[in-house]
Amino acid sequence: MLTALGWTTLRPLWPPIAAASARQGSASQAVGRRITDLIGSNGWASSPRDVAMWKEMGISWARGPVGPGQAHGASDPMRVDKTGNNNESDLPPVIIQNNHNGFRTLLLLAYTPLWNASVPGDSKSAPVDVKAWERYVEAVVRKYHASPYNLRFFQIWNEAAGKLSGGSPQASFWHGAARPGAGDDLHAPYERAMEDYVDKIHIPAARIIRRYGAYVVYGGWPDQGGLETFSQWLEYRSPKYNLRMLDCVDYLDTHYLAVKDMDYLYERYVRQGPARGLWQTEIGDRYMIDDHYLPRYFFDLAAWSLDRNWDDPDKYVSMVYHWDGYEPFRLTHRGPPVRTYNVSGRSLIVLNQTVGGVLSPLQQKLQFGPAASGSALYSDKQIVMQVRALPGWRTVDVPELRPPSSGRAKVRFIDALSGSTASVTQTALKWDDQGLQIRFRVPDLVNGHGGQGPAEHLAYIVVAQE
Template identity: 65%
Template sequence: MVTREGLKQPQRRRALQTLTALAAAGVQVAHGASASAPAPQASRAGGRRITELIGANGWALAPSDLEMWHEMGITWGRDVVGPGQLSKQSDSVHVNKTGTHYDADLAPIVISNNRNGIGSLLLLAYTPTWNASLPGDSKSAPVDVDAWKRYVDAVVRKYSAPPYNVRHFQIWNEAAGRLSGGAVQASFWHGPGFNASDEKASQPYQHAMQDYVEKIHIPAARIIRRYHAYVVYGGWPDQGGLDTYRQWLEYRSPVFNQRMLDCVDYLDTHYLPVAALDPLYEQYVKNGPARGIWQTEIGDEYMKDPHYLPRYFFDFAVWALDRNWNDADKYVSMIYHWDGYESFRLTHRGPPERTYNVSGKSLIVLRQTAAGSLERFSTPLQFGPGAAGSALRSDNDIVLQVNAEPGWRTVSAAGVPAPSSRKAQAMLVDALTGFMSPREDVALDWNNQNLSVRFKVPNRVNGQAHGNDPARHLAYIVVRT
């Protein structure tokens, strides 16, 4: 199991019963009673699903874990492969373990993932200490690059073949140079001048980009592609800045006469808001050469805000639908971390048994509320004072995610044809708990082709205040036609 210390620096970053879907749209819910998100109509064949976007760091190791992943809609996992060559160059290359301490058998995990509809992203990292250019530092470049290549080849050769059939391999983790906030060397890529006892006293790693591209990335990428698999970039850290990321991507190695970008299939960043992905899409994905954009780490302490995760993934779906989401693997974000003891993780590990935290419950509500085949809702929304949000279509439902202050609020959309049956209904669903508001708290009106919804936000909202901004309520309005 990947812990916070496994992939992130320390300073940064079941027993709940499944929410039961309502038997039919418009079922009366008693005032004050708890209810789940509304049951969707039967899904149309094909189309994108909200679950295709959702991944997590670590693996679901037990049947009960898998059940929880399915409830939350998690369809991707990520963890390291190793331990590689343990003590010397002549050692056999061991690639049968995973987890921070290489204490879990990887092969049965990948097979289980395949059987349960979960994709496996295998992280190729790091340098064995005997081969480290900085003595004892596994986050430094290898002295013998051929040893790194043997490790990569062993991993990809085994896991890209049946019965594993893994298609996506990630090279390293957060390799960068100078970071914002005063760090002159990245947390997972150390070079000359790094001071392990006092990182603030480190000197800049002048050849960080060249060393990574020529000793790590391009050699590994060529091996991955030799086995007809895909290269996922090693998670550019948010503190690195996108301008610097572009410099690394565009760097042309004089050794290989090739840009690192030429050896990347999926761009990958960490902890960025959805809107920040636009420049990368426009420059590298819209017309190629990259196949898509992933974020293999999001969440972490951001999830202390209970609205963060449901807002992120709803925004991500709306964003993806506007950007040619033509492949299930094109856009993925992976939560760091699905498991732990902090109250903001998706689940609490226990004992006595694993339970959902608020963030995990919010994913269940999202998966149930937008469970169908997704499409763009192209009509602009007009919100009244004290409310904002966005919308998409899920099968025949219009699903709006609204962020609003207490009291009666409004939203309208012009140019939306009224359903021929004249039996459209609207439901207001708490985005964190799945509680459905009483029917009288939401009113739907269709005047010609003008859709308007009036809805009552409870006085006790589910959000947090931010500075001078008052706490707001996050909810879904489901318009069922």
């Protein structure tokens, strides 16, 4: 009868939580980390309904711009009380509401007002008068680092780059100074892109931010730029300031990288410093056409972070672009008549509900049978595996994982997109001195689209002791 109910009787040894206490090395410092620490979004949650939806999806960070600064000339009053793509919304109540609801805020400092633009009519070009840029940064940080806002994170510019290796010849958001002979051709080579950005934008802003005891977030290196090129920028030393840009960055930031691609920056700049952490302030977008993208990304990021000294809740953050829109792959559809979840938004709800406890690494290696793969971690005392598999009966073993002292455990098979739990007849569990063995049946109608290969099902296997 116990087997029919999805239970099995086990020989009492020691509970899964003991594995967390047995962690070795730097990962043992990752105490109290949760999946919500990792999840952010671009934009703001404005209405009570939006706030409730953010909390249900596990979103804990918000990113948005601040302006307009001195919009029309150096004699304009300095205004830093607006936000939105066209500075159409009041910023102070947004931050107050974020604080009240437990959302962290990252303010984006950008761009150049047209009256001060090196390239006429181009807000992504370098400022003619760098002092005007500094006045804007000073006004923002002075206002919002103080009570009642108490912000500590400020991002400098967005996707500043020059020639992009393997991608566009020019960055979309950093056009720099006017170049002789280039005219209005933003695709012309810009050989001094790095030097101009570091001297005119980054170091002047970073010095101000740090003067107020706040943290500098790099402006998001675009994925097509290449990480070796990013390293060249980070390690470039300004003759003017005798500082590397890396000396003036607290949190490295990239856009749209896969989790495994972040190892390069972690090993080089985060593992032993000088950077405090590694963020991605834009992920998702059209990648979310793949319904598996977001749940896989954040589960992989959690497992990756647990193995890389996740000793601070702010160390690793990724922000979805975008939570709101009309495309079916966004987190939500804004309506009318009312805002509703898309598949990607529902997948975050399932992730937050399934992996909502305190996280710790599972040291043992998973051994999957044919046509299945995945990874695992602990959420409180539960083992949670995220699996990808083809239809039919599949297996996963965890050798040398000793069973719980209670002698009882339960296994559930949860659809990663809908949250539905399969019948207990679709799973079987055996746990003895040799380790944990699970059989699970993947439905014929899988929740993946396939793409270049056969369509797979994405699900969670949750093993709980009782």
